[in-house]
Amino acid sequence: xxxxxxxxxxxxxxxxxxxxxxxxxxxxxxxxxxxxxxxxxxxxxxxxxxxxxxxxxxxxxxxxxxxxxxxxxxxxxxxxxxxxxxxxxxxxxxxxxxxxxxxxxxxxxxxxxxxxxxxxxxxxxxxxxxxxxxxxxxxxxxxxxxxxxxxxxxxxxxxxxxxxxxxxxxxxxxxxxxxxxxxxxxxxxxxxxxxxxxxxxxxxxxxxxxxxxxxxxxxxxxxxxxxxxxxxxxxxxxxxxxxxxxxxxxxxxxxxxxxxxxxxxxxxxxxxxxxxxxxxxxxxxxxxxxxxxxxxxxxxxxxxxxxxxxxxxxxxxxxxxxxxxxxxxxxxxxxxxxxxxxxxxxxxxxxxxxxxxxxxxxxxxxxxxxxxxxxxxxxxxxxxxxxxxxxxxxxxxxxxxxxxxxxxxx
Numbered sequence: 001x002x003x004x005x006x007x008x009x010x011x012x013x014x015x016x017x018x019x020x021x022x023x024x025x026x027x028x029x030x031x032x033x034x035x036x037x038x039x040x041x042x043x044x045x046x047x048x049x050x051x052x053x054x055x056x057x058x059x060x061x062x063x064x065x066x067x068x069x070x071x072x073x074x075x076x077x078x079x080x081x082x083x084x085x086x087x088x089x090x091x092x093x094x095x096x097x098x099x100x101x102x103x104x105x106x107x108x109x110x111x112x113x114x115x116x117x118x119x120x121x122x123x124x125x126x127x128x129x130x131x132x133x134x135x136x137x138x139x140x141x142x143x144x145x146x147x148x149x150x151x152x153x154x155x156x157x158x159x160x161x162x163x164x165x166x167x168x169x170x171x172x173x174x175x176x177x178x179x180x181x182x183x184x185x186x187x188x189x190x191x192x193x194x195x196x197x198x199x200x201x202x203x204x205x206x207x208x209x210x211x212x213x214x215x216x217x218x219x220x221x222x223x224x225x226x227x228x229x230x231x232x233x234x235x236x237x238x239x240x241x242x243x244x245x246x247x248x249x250x251x252x253x254x255x256x257x258x259x260x261x262x263x264x265x266x267x268x269x270x271x272x273x274x275x276x277x278x279x280x281x282x283x284x285x286x287x288x289x290x291x292x293x294x295x296x297x298x299x300x301x302x303x304x305x306x307x308x309x310x311x312x313x314x315x316x317x318x319x320x321x322x323x324x325x326x327x328x329x330x331x332x333x334x335x336x337x338x339x340x341x342x343x344x345x346x347x348x349x350x351x352x353x354x355x356x357x358x359x360x361x362x363x364x365x366x367x368x369x370x371x372x373x374x375x376x377x378x379x380x381x382x383x384x385x386x387x388x389x390x391x392x393x394x395x396x397x398x399x400x401x402x403x404x405x406x407x408x409x410x
Contacts, residue, residue, distance in 0.1 A: 035380075040360075062101075063232070064239070089254070132225075134155055144195065147195060149163055344384040
């Protein structure tokens, strides 16, 4: 196919689209919807994936999280029935694991419903993230906006102090210096000694509602709480060794049989990221299936309109064949028209998808949506493939017309 013939085919296709604007738009509407779904949803998934990845990595590259049940996903009844991790487990890890730098227990509520609240001068805040922990918790990357983190000495003496998250300060004490103020947490008076910075990366729409007490203060106020999570921080470059040592100590502490599975879960930030990537891969597969339906509908529309075009231009095809046009020339002409039609639909879909990504970023500034280059290229390439696939039959039908019969067609 010469460049002149290719350019002529594109010009004929554009002239056809220009003459039948509404028909052409409706024809490629499915392609537009399918492509925009790929681009828009792909950008949102990419942004969410980046946000989750950065959030999990904000725990620190050397942090190990030990839980009774899986850190992500659903737990079984048997897992929920396991005995809780204890403060003594944390002390055993600290004393017997040379690769571990810090260990901090994290005492939290056991119930699914969150009924905890905090009050200051008539301002109430509900569904807070209430927990008790130790000074080593701050070693995981916590920085302070105001004041300081509490000390282990304050925990040992059951001091009524508390550090709060950034959004707790904004809602309860928007125009006051929070340091030294007394707040009421579930009916107990506690003095604010510090306000934590929001974590480096936070999920879109998620508030920093942490209210952290010294560990033994939490146990004194809520003596019935048993559920602990252990935050284990390894020395730099010794994460794997610290993980192995932690597992060995906990199996001994929790009397796990040598041939039984662990009665706990050890998770690092990289493992959580890998688990989340598996989830996003499933979502991406669903997205591809849904967008494929739109592209299928668009392709059928393209095939239909090309068949109509063959009927409308039967005499033109007869003339072209009468003056020497080969079957391959007719096929390429109609394929070019189909590809031009679907590529324009793909470009419009790309613009719509990019607009969806931009609007999402404006509504959720913390969600770093971006149109992946691979998604943009694949969207246009798929449009081309749709045009070729669904244009073959109309093009071959046009090429098989008998020139004499075509010239007689009215």
